[in-house]
Amino acid sequence: xSQFFQVHPENPQKRLIQQAVDIIRQxxxxxxxxxxxxxxxxxxxxxxxxxRIKRIRQLDDKHNFTLVCDDLSSIGTYAKVDNxxxxxxxxxxxxxxxxxxxxxxxxxxxxxxxxxxTIGIRVPNNNIVAELLSCLGEPIMSTSLIMPGDELxxxxxxxxxxxxxxxxDLIIDGGYxxxxxxxxxxxxxxxxxVTREGAGNTEHFK
Numbered sequence: 763x764s765q766f767f768q769v770h771p772e773n774p775q776k777r778l779i780q781q782a783v784d785i786i787r788q789x790x791x792x793x794x795x796x797x798x799x800x801x802x803x804x805x806x807x808x809x810x811x812x813x814r815i816k817r818i819r820q821l822d823d824k825h826n827f828t829l830v831c832d833d834l835s836s837i838g839t840y841a842k843v844d845n846x847x848x849x850x851x852x853x854x855x856x857x858x859x860x861x862x863x864x865x866x867x868x869x870x871x872x873x874x875x876x877x878x879x880t881i882g883i884r885v886p887n888n889n890i891v892a893e894l895l896s897c898l899g900e901p902i903m904s905t906s907l908i909m910p911g912d913e914l915x916x917x918x919x920x921x922x923x924x925x926x927x928x929x930x931d932l933i934i935d936g937g938y939x940x941x942x943x944x945x946x947x948x949x950x951x952x953x954x955x956v957t958r959e960g961a962g963n964t965e966h967f968k
Contacts, residue, residue, distance in 0.1 A: 764927045766919070768935045771795070774893045782932055783897045790931030791815055793907055793922055794894065795939040796830070796886040798858050798961050799915035800922065802930070803830065806903040812872060815903075818929050820910040827873045828860055828882035830904045832895035839868050840901065841883055847949055850966075855885035856892075858961035862948040873903060880950055890936045906943060914941050 765785070767778045786792060789808045793800055802818065804811035806829060815821070829840055834852055837843060841863035843851065851861060865874055865881040874881060884904070886892075895902065907922070908915045916922050919935035926933070945962035948955040954967040 764923065764930045765932045766923055766927075766935065767932065769890050771936045771939075772889055774890045776893075778934075779890075779893045779897050782894060782934060785932045786894075786898060786902065791818075791929070792932040792934065793919075793926070793930055794902075794934045795888060795890055795936030796884075797856075797888045797891075797939060798886070798906075798944045799917065799939060799941050800907040800919070801830070801904045801915075802907050803902040803904040806873065806901055807870060808903075809870075809872060812903060814929070815905060818926065819905060819908070821905070823872075825905070826862065826880060826882050828884045828904045829869070829873075829901040830884045830886060830891065830895065831901045832892055833885060836901070837883060838866075840866055841869075841881060842866060843949075850949075850954065851883075854962065854966070856887035857885070858887070858942075858944050860884045860944045860946045862946065862950060862957070864950055878950070882946075884944065888936075888939065890934065915943070917941050 791804050791814050802815045860882045862880050869881050906915050942961040945960040945964050946958035947967050948957050956964045956967050
């Protein structure tokens, strides 16, 4: 049976944030709000937790997971970026974007696209996520909460509890946070390429 925290979207309660971080560190799978819908997340080094997320979403090994970061200070640890890339990322974070970047060897192999060795990097504009990441001190391995057969992410935390309370360890209710996915920008080539139009404005990447 999962725990269910109601966290204030503007002023997250520190006690609940700390408890959520403890659950993540102990190998838990959590559902949490972002600026583009709810997501499933876990500790990036925990293989069992990643496998649980794959089962919930029915994902194969080709799925590109995303590292959700609190800012760009640690991005060089997980992704290879040059100065021009970094300036572009900095101008659009935090925000509704997922950037596909070449991964460093610090990223566990099981999180990478098997052929391209790429990783998604995301810095959401959401106070709950910011507090979680600040307290955790490292990125959260993440994927959108889109159930098998659905095209859009789940939006109602109470429905999430009814459906997934025996498959996850924590559901964070941060209120309604939209259902439009992020814009996905592939930064692995010579020029940025928009691979999915979403909530983030993509004019500057064309």
